[in-house]
Amino acid sequence: MNWIAIAVTFKLALLTAAVLLIVGLPIAYWLTFSKWRWKFIVESVVALPLVLPPTVLGFYILVAIGPHSPVGRFYSDVIGHPLPFTFEGLLIASILYSLPFAVQPFAAAFEQVDRRLIEASWTLGVSKVKTFFRLIVPLSTAGLITGAVLSFAHTLGEFGVVLMVGGNIEGETRTVSIDIYDEVQALNYAGAAKTALLLLAVSYGVLLLVYAMNRKVWAVWPQR
Amino acid sequence: MAAALTVDCRKTFRGRFTAAAKLDLPLEPPQVLILFGPSGSGKTTLLRCLAGLEWPEEGRIQFGSTTWVDAASNIRLSPQARRIGYMPQEYALFPTHTVAGNIEYGLSDLPIEARRARIRELIALLQLQGLEQAKPAQLSGGQQQRVALARAIARRPQLLLLDEPLSALDAPTRSRLRGELRSLLTQLHIPSIVVTHDWAEALTLGDIIAVMQGGTILQTGSPQEVFSRPANAEVAQIVGIETVVQGHVVANDNGLATLSVNGTRLKSLGTDLKGSDVYVCIRAEDVLLEQTGGGVTSARNHLSGSVTEILPQGVLVTVTVDCGFPLRAVITRGAREELGLKIGSAVVAAIKAGAVHLVPRSVA
Numbered sequence: 001m002n003w004i005a006i007a008v009t010f011k012l013a014l015l016t017a018a019v020l021l022i023v024g025l026p027i028a029y030w031l032t033f034s035k036w037r038w039k040f041i042v043e044s045v046v047a048l049p050l051v052l053p054p055t056v057l058g059f060y061i062l063v064a065i066g067p068h069s070p071v072g073r074f075y076s077d078v079i080g081h082p083l084p085f086t087f088e089g090l091l092i093a094s095i096l097y098s099l100p101f102a103v104q105p106f107a108a109a110f111e112q113v114d115r116r117l118i119e120a121s122w123t124l125g126v127s128k129v130k131t132f133f134r135l136i137v138p139l140s141t142a143g144l145i146t147g148a149v150l151s152f153a154h155t156l157g158e159f160g161v162v163l164m165v166g167g168n169i170e171g172e173t174r175t176v177s178i179d180i181y182d183e184v185q186a187l188n189y190a191g192a193a194k195t196a197l198l199l200l201a202v203s204y205g206v207l208l209l210v211y212a213m214n215r216k217v218w219a220v221w222p223q224r
Numbered sequence: 225m226a227a228a229l230t231v232d233c234r235k236t237f238r239g240r241f242t243a244a245a246k247l248d249l250p251l252e253p254p255q256v257l258i259l260f261g262p263s264g265s266g267k268t269t270l271l272r273c274l275a276g277l278e279w280p281e282e283g284r285i286q287f288g289s290t291t292w293v294d295a296a297s298n299i300r301l302s303p304q305a306r307r308i309g310y311m312p313q314e315y316a317l318f319p320t321h322t323v324a325g326n327i328e329y330g331l332s333d334l335p336i337e338a339r340r341a342r343i344r345e346l347i348a349l350l351q352l353q354g355l356e357q358a359k360p361a362q363l364s365g366g367q368q369q370r371v372a373l374a375r376a377i378a379r380r381p382q383l384l385l386l387d388e389p390l391s392a393l394d395a396p397t398r399s400r401l402r403g404e405l406r407s408l409l410t411q412l413h414i415p416s417i418v419v420t421h422d423w424a425e426a427l428t429l430g431d432i433i434a435v436m437q438g439g440t441i442l443q444t445g446s447p448q449e450v451f452s453r454p455a456n457a458e459v460a461q462i463v464g465i466e467t468v469v470q471g472h473v474v475a476n477d478n479g480l481a482t483l484s485v486n487g488t489r490l491k492s493l494g495t496d497l498k499g500s501d502v503y504v505c506i507r508a509e510d511v512l513l514e515q516t517g518g519g520v521t522s523a524r525n526h527l528s529g530s531v532t533e534i535l536p537q538g539v540l541v542t543v544t545v546d547c548g549f550p551l552r553a554v555i556t557r558g559a560r561e562e563l564g565l566k567i568g569s570a571v572v573a574a575i576k577a578g579a580v581h582l583v584p585r586s587v588a
Binding site: 114116117119120122124125126134138139 | 277303313314320
């Protein structure tokens with residue numbers, strides 16, 4: 001098994017989930033509580049990665065962070081090397097690609113919080129930001145964990161975007177899914193099978209966790 | 225400290241319902257203002273505007289020397305900045321916090337020692353000892369109500385806003401807690417505004433009643449004034465109790481209570497309120513008018529008096545009889561003609577003991 005690719009993949013997935021846990025919260029909060037009438041426009045943009053082919057998304061990200069874009073130029077001026085085909089570029093792409101997987105469960109959890117609790121908190125002199133951390137977050141933990149875990153699992157298996165933005169650089173941007181593809185190309189089915197099984201097991205384990213956590217009732221056997 | 229509350233604002237909900245409330249009241253603590261009206265009359269909306277949870281699109285709200293809302297100059301004081309205690313319907317206790325945690329929630333700017341002392345004080349005041357570590361879901365309705373009240377008053381608010389404080393409780397608990405809440409509000413010495421649609425609650429708790437319908441305030445006055453002398457037919461219909469007089473329970477035996485109202489003796493069903501002041505409430509449709517010298521009936525109260533007012537309203541006529549206190553009866557036009565009722569006619573008003581309702585009233 002290609003342990004280097006596995007390490008890169010887990011690092012990428014963990015960092016993506018961590019960043020989304022920070023960046024996704026304000027976006028989800030705004031999507032839940034804003035009364036702006038054109039909110040649906042932003043909602044649709046956030047949901048886009050769910051339906052776009054990864055290659056299309058990857059292509060636009062590549063152009064956006066490439067040396068011909070202001071963002072890409074600014075980055076290479078400051079850091080000294082361009083973004084595409086680096087781990088950082090791949091991380092940015094992963095964050096965008098997994099955005100709906102984090103934001104939607106967050107927003108769904110916030111939606112479930114009784115508005116009267118939030119209002120009660122405000123009338124007790126507690127600011128909106130403090131109300132968010134002291135009341136809304138504790139009441140939304142299941143949704144927050146779900147969002148983080150789903151974005152982690154989704155990043156583990158990404159292929160198209162990685163190939164477009166990250167290329168296939170050993171130790172830098174070669175992830176497990178690309179490694180599997182390479183093994184199959186090289187007709188090394190045994191190697192591919194091992195890595196594929198690992199990815200399957202981890203993904204399944206992660207989803208088990210999510211579904212178990214979001215279960216309201218724990219019946220050992222059917223009740224009555 | 226007296227604080228005047230001035231409200232003159234409009235709020236429209238998607239063009240369907242407009243609340244346009246006007247109020248100008250000196251609120252001397254511990255005065256309690258009741259916003260009374262049927263559901264959908266706009267009383268909760270007005271309370272939420274006062275709490276800063278709804279924004280009226282026109283008008284102003286001023287409390288004491290502070291302007292809370294002034295739509296013209298775009299002043300909108302946030303709920304956080306108003307120093308109010310707000311108790312929503314169903315209480316909205318924080319499920320993730322314990323009883324002590326709920327009470328402590330708004331106190332985070334106090335030093336830890338002061339905070340603990342305040343919690344102990346409130347736990348004692350609201351008799352929540354032993355429940356400090358319980359979660360709201362483990363509490364009875366009455367206990368939840370007390371926790372919500374403790375949380376609302378923890379920061380020593382300058383105005384207390386209670387939205388249907390007792391409606392989430394079952395009927396026996398509600399009638400038990402009514403008197404308790406009144407004495408607590410008196411003790412707290414904070415001006416309060418209470419929303420309710422329950423006339424017994426309004427009479428028990430209120431010093432001033434504002435009757436609301438269709439988003440506007442129709443009449444403001446003392447409970448007795450509003451209930452006994454409604455400004456118009458609409459108010460009369462909303463309050464639904466035509467006679468409200470102050471009385472005193474003098475005796476209580478064989479399941480019957482004897483009351484003294486302005487010297488007139490009345491019987492009602494027994495209560496445990498012996499020796500206390502009460503509001504005596506009688507619906508006009510529960511009063512029967514008879515000619516003097518009528519035979520024995522099952523009604524326990526036969527009050528002689530003379531007619532002081534006759535108000536025809538469609539097929540019905542509202543007759544006011546002075547029998548030591550003004551008593552209203554509603555009879556049909558035919559009955560009036562048969563009895564030959566005129567102003568000054570002598571008449572006997574018969575009321576069943578069960579139709580005489582008592583609302584305990586601890587005079588502050």
